[in-house]
Amino acid sequence: MHTLKLLSAFFKVNVQLALAYRADTIVNILLNIMWLGWELLSLSIIFNNTTTLGGWGLPELIALLGVFRLVNTMMVALIWPNTEKFNQSIRDGSMDYTILQPANSMFLVTFSRITVWRIWDLVLAIVLIVVGINMSGDLITPLHILSFILLALSGMIVIYSLWIVLIAFTFWFTKFDNNVTIMQALMDSGRYPVSVYPVWMRIIVTYIIPIAVATTIPLQALRGELSIQKIAIFFLVAVISFIVASLAWKSGLKRYSGASS
């Protein structure tokens, strides 16, 4: 409850920040639509030349694009702005004030900045998923939808946890400004099903920087391609990675000595 209140407070503050730059918001949304157009055009070029890509058809790829946008929104609306603020706070010591506050520091560090206009992206993402699934004519049962939501959340938790681990490294190496670049760099791989990639790339985007866990796999669940056991395993992986991330955060925090004091 306390957490929810904080979250809504953060949200309000960020809405106010965004309202100071209204014209920018409109330009950003227009550019965002332009990029959507480009993404759809690139899919249509691919499917002008083939009927399946890694075993998936055009409707499935449109839905995948939607799932990709869900994860990408987390990346650009949450991970980017907060990391920037966090890196700054480690360098100049303003992290002191965050730790002093009577709330979970990991929560404060990861949710205090929200790029509000990106919520538009979430709407688009859901539209893409619904349109894609409708076009494909796949039979979707409520159970599929449930397992999709579960795995999409699991995937996001995995990415979130990886992010925590990466930024926790900053406690050890103060000048570690590139902590999330590697995630962002591999992000684009999530636009396409992991089955099109050569084995070594598949290993990287599934196990090392698990973008595919948050994109391809939830969509597979939505299409009813995953067994209950697999779904349970991915959920378990998410829980474990969140625990590992919290531990990494705590031990990192112990190393923090404050730049100013």
Place this chain on the structure above:
Amino acid sequence: MLKIFQRLWQVNWAEQWQYRANLMMYLLFWLVSPVIYLAIWTSIANAKGNVNGLTANDFITYYMTLLIVDQITSNIVIHTFAYKIQDGTLSGELIKPIHPMLTNALVNNIAFKILTIIGFIPVWIILFFLFKPDYSSVTLIGVLLAIPMMLMGFLIGYLLTATITSLAFWTTRVFSIHDFYFALSLLFSGQFVPLTLMPKIIQNIAQYLPFRFQLYHPIQLILGRLSVAEIIQGYLTAGIWLIVSITLFNWVWRRGVKRFSAVGA
């Protein structure tokens, strides 16, 4: 003049060298999407035998060459210069008797490029062994023809981005304008896919635009896939665009500097 460039080189090289870890991250950033496209198109070509006449190896050599050409023809001027106009630090450079954009910023870009190329070579070799391109169609003449084309491609791209950067004299939204420019270049440069696979209308427009000289055209030259007529036509069009971009940049820069009021100074 040569002495000035020499000194600028020392300064900019030292500056870029400081950020070598950042450079490697940038390199990673920029490597990923061509490798993804390579994977997609080779998987399609392998499944169907060929795509519109292009075999899997044609795609592998295309994108492997693209990685090299892009390294040479791309530039980062908007990221290193736009803020100088916005926060007023440009004034320090304007009082020097050399053109800020055509000397300092240019040398800075080249230093950046050379450092990333040093990091890029081992990565490319690893990719070479992973994808095993068959480069038997490459000839010495093709490579020699491609060198001046890449140089022109770089200069055209540099001047056009410098023109967009100069719009910072008027607006704070240069990065949004640059995003739009970047989208056009994705569409017309052959970054996503060899232009011959693009819809006919895009191919026709791409003929007249400058974007293909940064990727598609030099790549095809290196791979020996162009006819003599296409080669000549390419040089002529690139030459015209070079003149256009010089004129355009000069015009915008001059008017911009007149407006410049050096915030904060």
